[in-house]
Amino acid sequence: MSYRYQRRYTGPLQAVIFDWAGTVVDFGSFAPTQVLIDAFAGFDIEVSLAEARIPMGLAKWDHIQALGRLPAVAARWQARFGRAMSDADVDALYAAFIPLQIERVGDYSALIPGALECIATLRQRGLKIGSCSGYPRVVMDALLPISAAAGYAPDWVVATDDLPAGGRPGPWMALENLIRLGASDVAACVKVDDTVPGIDEGLAAGMWTVGLSASGNEVGLSHAQWSALTPAEQAACARPAAAKLQQAGAHYVLASIAELPAVLDAIEQRLANGERP
Template sequence: MHDAPAFTAVLFGLRGCLVQAADGPPLPAPGALDTLAGLRRQQVPCIWLDDLSGAQSKRLAAVLPDWLPGHSVNGVRWPAPNACWQALMSLATERLDGCVLVSGEPHLLQSGLNAGLWTIGLAACSPSCDLGSQQWQAMSQQEQDLARGKATLALFSLGVHSVIDHLEALDTCLADIAQRRRKGEKP
């Protein structure tokens, strides 16, 4: 079998995935800056997507590297695939093969699936595991683990290709998808 080409592009959800926007000021999510730097070293184009207004998205994205472009959805409602396609077009992506969407937001992941992308769900970033919420902070470790497990099952039942807890595990997950691609698997 021939080697699959490098990843064409990686799309990220902005809120919860790359940026934590709890009650305080926005902060990069754990592992976000290292993940983005690693993909940039590998020359994999990246972009974030969000359905917030342009001003809200820019405020959140201000904690991310200046080189990282973003795409605010203009009138397109997820799970329509248009937002993913528009983001890829803004990156001048030549093909869908090798494009990956990473998010904990089910509607955005469904958009990625509808667009024909590989999808990676972030269980710890899903709506039921809001790490910055007071409700989450009040949970015991066992309750948090149970919520993360339920989020994982919900993401897999949606049809995503892989589920990880957080961005720190993305390299391993991308290596797995690369192996699946080398075997001829398609999203």
């Protein structure tokens, strides 16, 4: 007879891993989308804000490729150049995109309301703060000092091109955070993101996942635009975004990072009851 030992983590949470745009900074996630629109415009291709948002969460090279494969965008490219977009075209668009993103990421770097208070609460609980992004390292290096000056400096940062395996929707950036932060179990970690690829990333890593609807890419409103809505209008705007994140498998969906601390209590109770993500 053989016996199989099973260990189930029931301890407290150890780390929370945040996305950047639409999650902690840049309410509405405008920096990646607007700059992508401008990069395509440099090639005489019109892309709408709604189209630019569709592949959000992917590494930026992958985002550009996916955007170019959208039927309407692909048709415009075919009409303009007489051929389908190639990987070499994606390389050229990416080369145009990166300097623009570095130059302008600071224009959209304001912290989301409630973010600093949330991070302070998490640190008081003894939690490590990790982060990862669809931005490449050169963009993160431009954003980090701006964010630090505003009061947000996570314990670890992984950019989408830091790892040979790549970025989302794979688990590698989230798992690299776990290693660097010294968390002892994937179930002790929570991944917080406003995009489906970001939720996929956390689930693939075996972590708890929290989706953010109102502050992120799916609603796509600035904080001023969001605040101008009535509560009923806000609920109507956030409903499709929340449904999309729930369908992706997010364990919890909140409006913004400001609501996160209470959910961590619920996750720790589930851990204590023997549940896994």
